[in-house]
Amino acid sequence: VCAASTPHFIDLTQVRHVVLVLSGKGGVGKSTITTELALALRHAGKRVGILDVDLCGPSIPRMLSVGRPDVHQCDSGWVPVYTDAQKSLALMSIGFLLEDPDEAVVWRGPKKTAMISQFVSDVAWGELDVLLVDTPPGTSDEHLAVLENLKKHRVDGAVLVTTPQAVSTGDVRREITFCKKTGVRILGIIENMSGFACPHCSECSNIFSKGGGEELAKLTGSVFLGSVPLDPLLGSSIEQGKDFIESFPDSATFSAINSISQTLLESLQT
Ligand SMILES: Nc1ncnc2c1ncn2[C@@H]1O[C@H](COP(=O)(O)OP(=O)(O)OP(=O)(O)O)[C@@H](O)[C@H]1O
Numbered sequence: 113v114c115a116a117s118t119p120h121f122i123d124l125t126q127v128r129h130v131v132l133v134l135s136g137k138g139g140v141g142k143s144t145i146t147t148e149l150a151l152a153l154r155h156a157g158k159r160v161g162i163l164d165v166d167l168c169g170p171s172i173p174r175m176l177s178v179g180r181p182d183v184h185q186c187d188s189g190w191v192p193v194y195t196d197a198q199k200s201l202a203l204m205s206i207g208f209l210l211e212d213p214d215e216a217v218v219w220r221g222p223k224k225t226a227m228i229s230q231f232v233s234d235v236a237w238g239e240l241d242v243l244l245v246d247t248p249p250g251t252s253d254e255h256l257a258v259l260e261n262l263k264k265h266r267v268d269g270a271v272l273v274t275t276p277q278a279v280s281t282g283d284v285r286r287e288i289t290f291c292k293k294t295g296v297r298i299l300g301i302i303e304n305m306s307g308f309a310c311p312h313c314s315e316c317s318n319i320f321s322k323g324g325g326e327e328l329a330k331l332t333g334s335v336f337l338g339s340v341p342l343d344p345l346l347g348s349s350i351e352q353g354k355d356f357i358e359s360f361p362d363s364a365t366f367s368a369i370n371s372i373s374q375t376l377l378e379s380l381q382t
């Protein structure tokens with residue numbers, strides 16, 4: 113682990129908004145949604161950063177096709193990796209700092225939280241409109257470590273990602289309770305894998321009952337940011353590290369993601 117750096121104080125003064133992306137359990141598409149929201153916001157002309165703290169599987173570098181680059185340090189901390197020449201999408205992943213990608217999962221307790229604290233505090237983000245923080249699934253000590261470090265500065269709130277199936281379980285409710293207990297504002301709920309978008313005729317079929325996310329938002333007094341269908345074209349873009357938005361700008365799935373990103377921006381401005 114590249115932890116030989118001297119500690120720095122977190123400097124998010126040039127970051128306008130900090131948003132946590134949470135999910136009650138793994139596999140609901142939290143990292144996919146984080147990636148697509150970042151791409152949609154960039155598409156809308158925003159400068160975006162992603163902090164990938166998902167120790168269970170730091171997948172964002174793969175989704176953005178940046179591999180495992182060497183991370184460099186400047187006077188104010190680790191320099192994020194930029195996905196484009198315009199430096200409009202900056203990424204820092206805990207995966208960059210591991211010699212072995214499977215290393216993080218074997219860490220326990222204090223070592224894990226100490227590493228996260230240092231990681232969260234030591235990135236030189238520069239000027240950003242939105243920083244999205246992809247957290248591990250569930251609510252754990254790692255979440256508290258992330259929050260403790262970020263909150264010293266400022267967190268605007270959290271976006272909760274769920275699926276039609278997961279909404280009926282207690283996982284997402286636990287996430288809501290976590291936000292309430294830690295004083296994190298819920299910016300909104302996103303229902304992912306909501307219906308199946310057929311790649312042949314673009315028809316969307318509801319395999320599982322839809323609308324749970326919206327209902328949950330109403331019940332908890334949160335904003336429903338929107339739903340994203342299960343779309344094989346999105347799945348393969350993510351797997352191949354391709355920009356879905358560039359490849360399928362006219363798709364209903366892009367339009368859903370774009371509308372969520374705009375509602376999120378509005379929510380951040382109120
Ligand atoms: N809307 C979608 N349409 C098609 N495939 C999707 C969609 N959302 C997610 N996927 C696919 O589902 C799988 C899991 O997604 P992802 O890795 O984003 O989940 P996650 O919640 O971040 O999981 P974890 O936290 O356990 O890493 C990925 O293979 C991804 O490509």
Ligand code: SF4
Nearest residue numbers: 310311312313314315
């Ligand atoms: S929605 Fe069903 S019927 Fe229409 S193209 Fe897709 S698979 Fe065929």
